Amino acid sequence: NAGVTQTPKFQVLKTGQSMTLQCAQDMNHNSMYWYRQDPGMGLRLIYYSASEGTTDKGEVPNGYNVSRLNKREFSLRLESAAPSQTSVYFCASSEAGTSGETQYFGPGTRLLVL
Amino acid sequence: GNSVTQMEGPVTLSEEAFLTINCTYTATGYPSLFWYVQYPGEGLQLLLKATKADDKGSNKGFEATYRKETTSFHLEKGSVQVSDSAVYFCALSDLQGAQKLVFGQGTRLTINP
Numbered sequence: 001n002a003g004v005t006q007t008p009k010f011q012v013l014k015t016g017q018s019m020t021l022q023c024a025q026d027m028n029h030n031s032m033y034w035y036r037q038d039p040g041m042g043l044r045l046i047y048y049s050a051s052e053g054t055t056d057k058g059e060v061p062n063g064y065n066v067s068r069l070n071k072r073e074f075s076l077r078l079e080s081a082a083p084s085q086t087s088v089y090f091c092a093s094s095e096a097g098t099s100g101e102t103q104y105f106g107p108g109t110r111l112l113v114l
Numbered sequence: 115g116n117s118v119t120q121m122e123g124p125v126t127l128s129e130e131a132f133l134t135i136n137c138t139y140t141a142t143g144y145p146s147l148f149w150y151v152q153y154p155g156e157g158l159q160l161l162l163k164a165t166k167a168d169d170k171g172s173n174k175g176f177e178a179t180y181r182k183e184t185t186s187f188h189l190e191k192g193s194v195q196v197s198d199s200a201v202y203f204c205a206l207s208d209l210q211g212a213q214k215l216v217f218g219q220g221t222r223l224t225i226n227p
Contacts, residue, residue: 004157031213033214033215040219040220041219042118042203042217042218042219042220043158043203043215043217044217045214045215045216048214058214090157090158092158094213097213098213099145099146099165099207099208099213100146100163100165100207100213101207101213102160102163103160103213103215104159105150105157105158105159106157107155107156107157108156108157
């Protein structure tokens, strides 16, 4: 039982390049989330998927797109990377997306945009 | 909107000292409250939670009580260990639809032997 896995662990991009961050969970959870973590700002929600087939914007969605490929996988795409997107990205999942549930986090992807 | 404010860090303590990390929140209604911990190089993991007023969450010697009257959820531990060195995040969950967490800025804790 691997929990939440993310690939890649680390990536360097040039401004304007695109990339997709992959996330998968093996806990049969319905809800999945993408956060970014910046120094001194905690984690901020980018996008979430309450259930397979649905996605919604979070607090900071500009410059990102997501795909809930199936129940297990939730990817985050940067179409044209900018230095402001340098951050650590965390994927998380929870069983049903209800208040009070525990979210389970992946190990993170560290992204540097030059 | 909803928000969480944590005490500024970093916090440095000696082993066996008493720990308090303050957390206050602003929210509509009665959200669930969480403390997550991030060890170096890892993702976040749940430390404890409380889902209604006056509930006390506890785990690994850490405790926090949901205080509606002061809108607080302070984290405490009676005797810290070197292994408690980590970043601690207070968070609340949005009540509407999917559980969207709102995090505080995090408090880095270092415990010296």
